[in-house]
Amino acid sequence: MAKRIEVSGLHAYYGGVHAIEDISMTVEPRSVTAFIGPSGCGKSTFLRTLNRMHEVIPGARVEGKVMLDEEDLYGPSVDPVAVRRTVGMVFQRPNPFPTMSIYDNVAAGLKLNGVRGKARLDEIVEESLQGANLWNEVKDRLGKPGAGLSGGQQQRLCIARAIAVRPQVLLMDEPCSALDPISTLAIEDLIGKLKNQFTIVIVTHNMQQAARVSDKTAFFNIAGTGAPGRLIEIDDTSKIFTNPEQKATEDYITGRFG
């Protein structure tokens, strides 16, 4: 249920703007990799190239290679829709479908994948909500609108929706930035649990969070305004936060920068 991601020589563009430059890295299965770096350094853009969500923006394109185990995500015969079913995503702001109930939100992706039958759906919905640590809070109101939950609950609902389709990889784009500390803690606990099953990549602005949840940390930076974002270094989280190779990384994590 978890695959290795190997990126080599990846560039991403928005029209004529070169957003990220020549990124290569490996993300190990069943681990949490955190992306940190200043705003505008391309971490989110890079994250979105990993499930081909980058290209849904008009004019956006990608060069380079992203291998998911043996499969090149940007291969000529690869359907981006199929990629997104394998590589799930959780966004910065909780975005449950506002017109759907809690149950239907979780079942949405399953129905797309052709899962039919109430018993089967019931089972996976419960399993996914359990997996997202939300089941006990919502089991008596599955028919109520998902948008009626609190922000933290909505985000866990979105996680449940993403894991319901059994992806190989789970991408999280600043999943806690719109949440209070208690809800953030709930999500962080959940990430620790989910990494037993999934390969997780998380973008975060919160360095304590990166230190708490991740096994590896990648630091991104830009040379200046308008310059493309680059990967400065990626290493074990403990090493990045105590003894990074690069001066820029040290400056950033100790707050002498940005």
Next chain:
Amino acid sequence: MTSETGVQAQARAAERRPMRDLGTGRFGDKLFEWAARGSGLLVLGIMAAIAIFLIWKAIPALRANEANFFTAETWDPNATPPKFGIAQLAFGTVMSSLIAMLIATPVAIGIALFISFYSSRKVASGLGYVVDLLAAVPSIVYGLWGVSVLVPHMEGISKAINAVLGWIPLFGGDGVGKASIFTAGVVLAIMILPIISSISREVFLQVPRANVEAALALGATRWETIRLAVLPYGRSGMIGAAMLGLGRAMGETIAVALVLTFVPGINIHILQDGGATFASNIANSFSEASETGRGALIASGLVLFVITLLINMAARAVVARRKEFV
């Protein structure tokens, strides 16, 4: 959502505390307050005056009427004794407008979806602009086009429908023609197409990007994304657009009057010549009507007003039913 930002909290507090408590008693404030209040009252006043005038004009004619106003199919208010009823007009109006709405809405929503989600950015901005422009053109222009270009072909189309779907009473009957309620409905559909399309496009522009991305990230195809994130979100807006189109269709006058040939009596076979609507009847008969005739026409206008009101209320009820989810 319980994670409420400060701004939202303030807005909510302001809702609980009405604006009028914030008045400072300054002259400018007072002046503006009275100007605004005056405008509000003026609208109500004008509405009431219109209603009173119409009813007052209609009553003598209704008194003199020898037939049942609601069930009679004849319209002879100028005869002695006057006999008139709205049954045929109501049938023609509702039927032609419903046909128009049923034809126009799917096409209009298709146009809006294409512009919003399928066409390239360049094409989309151009087309969107054109659709908005078209919606601003008075519908009589489309009506004239429909009458002069489309109607000559309607006989063949009607015959084809009659041959295939003749077993349905609505499309049955012998000797179908082009001066029918169905033709009027088709012309009306063309007239209301741009406005429904334009409003639907506005609605689709409001769909939050986050919802669209959520669907895409789940591995939804374009059509699945539309079904998951766009159509449910835009549902009430699309119903509103269709209803607005229906309302326009009901009030359309000249084009319908040009299409229809008056044949007395309700004819359930809508492909056959004949039929009349409230508006076409008023346009055709008003200038030659007697005192009683005018009163009768005004009374029919009141009924049209009430029908339109009821449709709007029904639309609101439909929209409100799933409010919990929007």
